[in-house]
Amino acid sequence: MTLEEEIELLDKAFGDLVRKSPKNPADMEEMESMRILRMNALLQQGRPLADEVLEVGIEIKSVWDFVNSDEKYPEAIPVLIKHLSRPYHRAIKEGIVRALAVKAAKGLANKAVIEEYQRLPKEDPERPWIRDFRWAFGNTMSVIVAKDDLDELIEIVTDESNGESRTGFIEALAKIKSPKVIEVLHQLENDKNQIVADRAKKILAKKTKAAERKTRKKKP
Template sequence: MNIEIEKIKSQLNAVGIVITDIYDLVNSKKAYPDAIPILVGLLEDGIEDENTKEGVIRALAVKDAIGIATPVLIREYSKLSLEKVLLRWAIGNSVYVTMTKGCLDEVIRIVTDKTNGISRQMFVAALGKIKTEETESILISLLDDDEVAPHALEALGRLKSLKAVTKISSLKNHANPLIRKEALKALKKIT
């Protein structure tokens, strides 16, 4: 028996949310706004079991967590070792959903630190939700980084970045077919 899951079930049950596993929330089609403060608190308190932690992180990838979960998710990301690539990527995915302008500096710090590797991908995509000259310039610079270029292209397309058109056009013949595809999609959104 996983004690952490029992604790989560008990706390969620107290607000009328019945689950058998944390992934019941992750896979739920129904909103669970009352669960968000509980999940954030559990993450702040520290979850030892990695599968449970990932479930909590993924359960925070919902609109109801916007403006609430991102700072805690970023702190958790910073605590994890670089080897925890998939868990760090999952955090980026949740930040993609919950991103607000208030966390922009932290996200920029993550995406510009190349040692974070592919775990940066969804953080890069999240920058496409905040249109500033700085985010646009950073996204353009990330087009030279094949680990995150497809996500930077998607973000620049969402921002309709006219400033990026020349650089994006140069990627239409890139060796990587995914980068070529995303470059064409971005150009179509922008023009």
Template sequence: MIMDANTIKDELKKVGISINDIYDLVNTKESYPLAIPVLLDLLQKGIEDVKIKEGIIRALAVKEAIGKASPILIEEYHKIAKDKMMLRWAIGNTIYVTITENDVDSILQIVQDDENGMSRQMFVLALGKVKSEKAEDILIKLLDDEELTPHALEALGRLKSKKAKSKIEILTKHPKSLIKKEAEKALKKIG
């Protein structure tokens, strides 16, 4: 089966959802729980068109996909070439919405691999939404990775990480204003 915009429209129509374009789902305020299994199935069947694939990934960034989408998205992340940075980043952005405690180990592998570059940013932020000592320890280490420092600071602030406090205090004197600002915000949240 060739995966194109019409295939997606036809598959969604079978569950009573009418769209002109996958981005209709991305941009709607309506919930669409019946679309989630269809979108996950289509993603697993393999879509060559990057714009359509990104639309499906972004359409899965809804609470109805929590506990369903992350394992499939993480699998997809590993299949996508490392030079497709924005598509991989979009997966992290969706994981930020769909993360559960069960996803932590898979995400830790992604964020610790430097070769994944800036596509790791939203995965790092997502770790701040889950209570995990392992994740907290990795986030503290990621404070040394300038590509991820602001994201790690935000995640640690959200976790109210007492363990990271002394390292964050040092970052309030960082020469980069973004890092300094995020360190100050994180410290306020930690208290």
């Protein structure tokens, strides 16, 4: 059995135990044992990333150490970008993309984040974790967005098959100053996904108020 296959089996077993909800000490002990086995397998799979990060002078046990730290790690950004496209389990890949949600990654990780998002499976009611996984990519883009991302962001947010995960990308798009942005936001007000439509309306309302305040300040 490969490490990838082992992780998938542990993932399923742990998920099943969580959904059953432990009802006694024995159940809780079994779930905790499964959690530890899963965590150790993920740490093993993520070892190449940790080793390469160590080469730039930063010691981590897991990529999530970056996510949960207040310390800056600009030296690690190129390594994280390099490993984003590696065939890691989604827990590691999500940690990588969340770790890239920092200003130091702006203009560096944008292309990699968008390309990896486009490779992800579409949202599936039978697999609710996909929505949250995909959302993390949009959240990162809302932090590192640059004006050069305009066309790709428009393509993502206007593709209804991208579902609710578009909300983060909409936030990213709204940070770019372009007439196209307002046009797309108005288009999204009528999106079939109510959450997406509501997000577009909220952003447009904020932009309208900001414009009104700016106009009032200009008056003599």
